[in-house]
Amino acid sequence: MERIPILKMGPFLLVTIQVEMDDHLAMTLQDDLTDRIARTGARGVLIDISSLTLVDSFIGRMLANVAAMARVLDAATVVVGMQPAVAITLVELGLSLPGIRTALNVERGMKLLRDALAPALDGASHDAGAADL
Amino acid sequence: MPENIRLAAVLARNEQELLNDWLREQAASGTRTVRVLGETIVRDQSRRLLVAMREAFASGHTSIDDAAWREVREVLSEVSREGAASGLTPSETATFVFSLKRPLFAALRKATGNDANALADETWAATTLVDQLGLYTTEVFQKAREEIIQRQQSEMLELSTPVVKLWQGVLALPLIGTLDSRRTQIVMESLLERIVETGAEVAIIDITGVPTVDTLVAQHLIKAVTAARLMGTECIISGIRPQIAQTIVHLGVDLQGVTTKATLADAFQLALTRGGRSLPAATPSHG
Known part of the structure; x- marks a missing residue:
């Protein structure tokens, strides 16, 4: 079965959506991601959707939900690389994704996460690193 | 249709005379058509319209929607589009066609002689035809104006959104x-x-x-x-x-x-x- 890979980079999780999303894939991603956040204690999640050209209300809701779930698990979410057509569609659908941070590309998204979590990471870096290894 | 045969014959026989009378009528109608479009152009278009009408009659079809009347419709479209582009009113454009009535009726009267019934029939046929042509010019005029407005709208949209x-x-x-x-x-x-x-x-x-x-x-x-x-x-x-x-x-x-x-x-x-x-x-x- 097709799955979207979730990569771990230090205290962050990196999700790159390279295929068109369908509802089933979205649900699987939601399960996997929450599972991984809980397991690794990640403090930030970066979702790259630059290859995503089609969204519907379900995928939009899924993105909002993933961010909300991550927040409950104490991880910040950044969505990066949204295409203009996708942004317009989401706005027209009334989904402004209020709780989600956004950035133009992965690099800036990473910087945003680092800046946002800088104080928390400084204190926690030692035990987080020890737990992962 | 005997009336149309006679109408066609009148058109064919008196073409030059009709053209001169028509142009005089257009000048007398007080519209700006001749002044705005230019006399040579109006004369040329009037002549082409008469020729096209004669040829269309020769085909035997009387409805201007028929393929035989294509040339007539093209000349009329040209007049309407030019009129719309140079700011003539719809009535001025339609008058271009309607002013053909008087010369046409006069020629018909001459052709029918003393036969009042025939004259009445001929006149009716002629007036129906000219009305059709007049309505057609108005339609084309309207369409041409709408096209102009749409074009300007899209130009404005493009102009007004620089980033x-x-x-x-x-x-x-x-x-x-x-x-x-x-x-x-x-x-x-x-x-x-x-x-x-x-x-x-x-x-x-x-x-x-x-x-x-x-x-x-x-x-x-x-x-x-x-x-x-x-x-x-x-x-x-x-x-x-x-x-x-x-x-x-x-x-x-x-x-x-x-x-x-x-x-x-x-x-x-x-x-x-x-x-x-x-x-x-x-x-x-x-x-």
Whole structure:
């Protein structure tokens, strides 16, 4: 079965959506991601959707939900690389994704996460690193 | 149809005379057609129309929608389009055709002699035909005007939505004129495309040129700002005049945490500081 890979980079999780999303894939991603956040204690999640050209209300809701779930698990979410057509569609659908941070590309998204979590990471870096290894 | 055979014969026999009478009639009608389009052009078009009508009659069809009347329709379209483009009124364009009635009726009277019944039939056939032609010119005229308006509208839409790069990572979108949903769509698309191209972190939407901001316009602005934010670019709305600030508050419009500034200069300064850059002499130092 097709799955979207979730990569771990230090205290962050990196999700790159390279295929068109369908509802089933979205649900699987939601399960996997929450599972991984809980397991690794990640403090930030970066979702790259630059290859995503089609969204519907379900995928939009899924993105909002993933961010909300991550927040409950104490991880910040950044969505990066949204295409203009996708942004317009989401706005027209009334989904402004209020709780989600956004950035133009992965690099800036990473910087945003680092800046946002800088104080928390400084204190926690030692035990987080020890737990992962 | 015997009437049409005679009408056709009259057209064929008296072509030169009809043309001269018709042109005289057009000049006497008091419309600006001849003056605006030019005498040689009107003469040429009138002549071509008569020739085309004669040929169409020769085919035996009487409805101007028929393929045999294509040439007639083309000449009429030409007259109407030129008239529409050079600012003639619809009635002036239609008079071009209707002024053919009198010369045509006179020629018919001559051809029928003392036969009153035949004259009445012929006149009826002729008047029906000329009316059809007149209606056709009006229709084409209307269509031509609509095309002109549509073209101008699309030109205006393209002209009025430039997205300018103010600085590395700072875009500005000076909006001029009323925002409706169609324009918002185009503005939004060009803004988002430029964001992708330039990788801008901040976009300034300047509404100095927007005459009024009501709830709908505000909603459209918020949409554009939200879409830009989804892509990772922050928007600042600038150029809010005191009057508009009052209107926004009185209408109870919630700008949903969008940063607003009174002038483009203020917004630009904010954009630069947000991006971690500093402007050498941002504050007026002279004086």
